[in-house]
Amino acid sequence: MTAPGRRGVSALGWLLLGGLAVLPLIVIGVQALATRWFFPDLVPQEWTFASVRGLASGGATRSAVFESLVVSLTAALASVLLAIPAARSLALGRLRHARLVGLGFLLPTVIPPVALAMGLNVVLLKADLAGTRAAVIFAHLVATLPYAVLVLTAALTRYDVAYERQAAVLGAGAGRILGRVFLPLALPAIMVCAALAFTVSWSQYLLTLLPGGGRVITLPVLLLVASDGGNPTAAAALALATAIPPAIAILLVVRRLDALGAPARPLR
Amino acid sequence: MATQRAARGLSRPPLSGPWALAPAAIILGVLVATGLGYAVAQSLGALPLAGKPDVGLGAYRTLLADDGGDLWASAAFTLWVTAASTLVAAAMALAAIAWLDRPRTRGRGGATGLLHLNLAIPHVVWAFALLLVLTQSGVAARAAAAVGLLDSPSDFPVLVRDGYGIGIVLHYATKEAPFLALVGMAISRAQPRELGVIAQTLGATGLRRLRLVTLPVVGPGLAVASALVFAFVFGAYEAPVVLGASSPRLLSVLSLDLFNASDLTRRPEAMALGVVMAVFVVALVGAAAFSRRQR
Numbered sequence: 345m346t347a348p349g350r351r352g353v354s355a356l357g358w359l360l361l362g363g364l365a366v367l368p369l370i371v372i373g374v375q376a377l378a379t380r381w382f383f384p385d386l387v388p389q390e391w392t393f394a395s396v397r398g399l400a401s402g403g404a405t406r407s408a409v410f411e412s413l414v415v416s417l418t419a420a421l422a423s424v425l426l427a428i429p430a431a432r433s434l435a436l437g438r439l440r441h442a443r444l445v446g447l448g449f450l451l452p453t454v455i456p457p458v459a460l461a462m463g464l465n466v467v468l469l470k471a472d473l474a475g476t477r478a479a480v481i482f483a484h485l486v487a488t489l490p491y492a493v494l495v496l497t498a499a500l501t502r503y504d505v506a507y508e509r510q511a512a513v514l515g516a517g518a519g520r521i522l523g524r525v526f527l528p529l530a531l532p533a534i535m536v537c538a539a540l541a542f543t544v545s546w547s548q549y550l551l552t553l554l555p556g557g558g559r560v561i562t563l564p565v566l567l568l569v570a571s572d573g574g575n576p577t578a579a580a581a582l583a584l585a586t587a588i589p590p591a592i593a594i595l596l597v598v599r600r601l602d603a604l605g606a607p608a609r610p611l612r
Numbered sequence: 613m614a615t616q617r618a619a620r621g622l623s624r625p626p627l628s629g630p631w632a633l634a635p636a637a638i639i640l641g642v643l644v645a646t647g648l649g650y651a652v653a654q655s656l657g658a659l660p661l662a663g664k665p666d667v668g669l670g671a672y673r674t675l676l677a678d679d680g681g682d683l684w685a686s687a688a689f690t691l692w693v694t695a696a697s698t699l700v701a702a703a704m705a706l707a708a709i710a711w712l713d714r715p716r717t718r719g720r721g722g723a724t725g726l727l728h729l730n731l732a733i734p735h736v737v738w739a740f741a742l743l744l745v746l747t748q749s750g751v752a753a754r755a756a757a758a759v760g761l762l763d764s765p766s767d768f769p770v771l772v773r774d775g776y777g778i779g780i781v782l783h784y785a786t787k788e789a790p791f792l793a794l795v796g797m798a799i800s801r802a803q804p805r806e807l808g809v810i811a812q813t814l815g816a817t818g819l820r821r822l823r824l825v826t827l828p829v830v831g832p833g834l835a836v837a838s839a840l841v842f843a844f845v846f847g848a849y850e851a852p853v854v855l856g857a858s859s860p861r862l863l864s865v866l867s868l869d870l871f872n873a874s875d876l877t878r879r880p881e882a883m884a885l886g887v888v889m890a891v892f893v894v895a896l897v898g899a900a901a902f903s904r905r906q907r
Contacts, residue, residue, distance in 0.1 A: 368741030458849060463883070505625050
């Protein structure tokens with residue numbers, strides 16, 4: 345291929361990539377600030393900040409933001425706390441069949457969420473727990489925990505356990521080893537794991553709606569209803585509010601993510 | 613005491629025994645077992661919402677008899693949407709890998725950053741964005757009108773809420789391609805750098821490079837990841853609600869519609885459909901994983 349040809353491929357690649365990752369977000373952003381935006385105008389005729397102000401003052405949106413944050417932060421924290429021992433066991437414990445067990449953790453992610461969510465809805469109704477925040481957080485673990493375990497396991501395969509041996513030889517107990525050696529060394533990987541678990545939980549729809557019995561209203565639940573309605577400006581503002589927190593979570597760890605190759609490494 | 617500890621330290625690091633798997637495994641096991649278990653029980657009529665239990669395969673019979681005429685159309689539609697989404701996503705991912713893997717491509721970090729960013733965007737948001745872009749009076753149609761390709765919205769092809777599920781396929785293809793691309797990139801980056809250099813020295817470029825170097829390296833891992841994408845799209849719900857037509861419906865939508873039907877006697881059918889879907893997709897992914905282990 346000639347040099348201009350190569351440059352053409354590069355330009356096309358960047359254009360497609362940018363189009364895929366950024367363009368839809370720009371469209372949402374413009375729509376959120378547009379009052380009258382009809383065919384064939386490429387740019388809105390009138391701009392407004394009412395929708396964004398509406399987000400901040402609207403009771404439904406504010407409580408959905410709060411609900412989403414509480415649910416996803418808790419689910420992320422729980423996933424990390426549960427994933428740490430599991431990942432240590434899979435990566436450092438020299439288990440027999442560690443690979444097979446690791447693949448077993450993928451099983452919950454393969455089962456259609458509809459099937460799980462309907463079943464959980466019935467269980468939770470019988471246990472009188474449907475519609476509680478705790479029920480939704482537990483249900484989210486079906487999606488977040490497998491992912492957290494696999495990402496952390498992959499990260500820990502590069503972890504040098506010799507530091508822990510050193511500490512043990514010097515007389516440190518399990519608690520000190522975990523707190524003073526493991527935690528500082530593995531903290532970057534743990535943060536990546538937490539950020540991924542947060543984003544996975546944040547985007548859950550069915551596993552929020554059915555266990556929540558329609559009473560735990562997170563942003564995706566609200567947005568799915570709004571996306572069908574007659575007010576694209578308000579829906580777009582809601583979509584922005586739904587997109588920004590997980591984007592921030594990922595951008596905070598994106599360097600580490602890249603070094604880790606997550607989410608790809610567990611699938612190797 | 614200290615020597616004991618030292619001896620233990622040399623044998624196994626703390627919190628890494630098989631029992632350390634227990635908390636995560638038990639919680640996931642309980643969630644999956646109760647969720648699926650209750651779905652199975654209700655599909656068999658064992659736990660009715662009202663009245664006495666009447667255990668049997670009645671719900672499965674009613675479901676498969678397909679009086680509404682929806683089931684088989686939905687099943688075919690689901691398989692088409694799922695297969696098309698997976699294939700298009702895999703093809704896009706391969707193209708991205710082939711491009712980003714070239715020795716000359718710059719800004720690889722920025723590119724993977726964009727891919728990660730796409731992954732972080734919730735499906736509902738993505739579906740809504742595509743709706744704004746792809747409707748007949750949407751942004752794509754306006755861009756086409758601006759360059760004089762069409763005069764009125766009706767000249768623009770129907771890409772959302774269409775009978776073929778094109779909008780849904782576009783959604784999952786664009787949302788899953790970055791995931792597959794990242795999987796492939798991670799695999800290819802784990803290979804020795806010399807591989808690419810040798811290929812270049814021997815004069816491989818473009819498609820030959822893709823066919824002879826990239827594909828053999830990333831192909832197997834990409835196949836497994838594609839199986840996971842297939843499973844995900846097969847059970848997905850959000851995009852079809854936003855971008856799909858009311859008929860044909862994807863199986864997941866049909867199942868939830870039965871679940872939410874005002875006629876509560878249809879609930880066992882909803883559960884039966886969910887169970888059938890779960891069995892099908894687990895068997896499929898299991899077979900894919902197993903056949904790969906054999907090779």
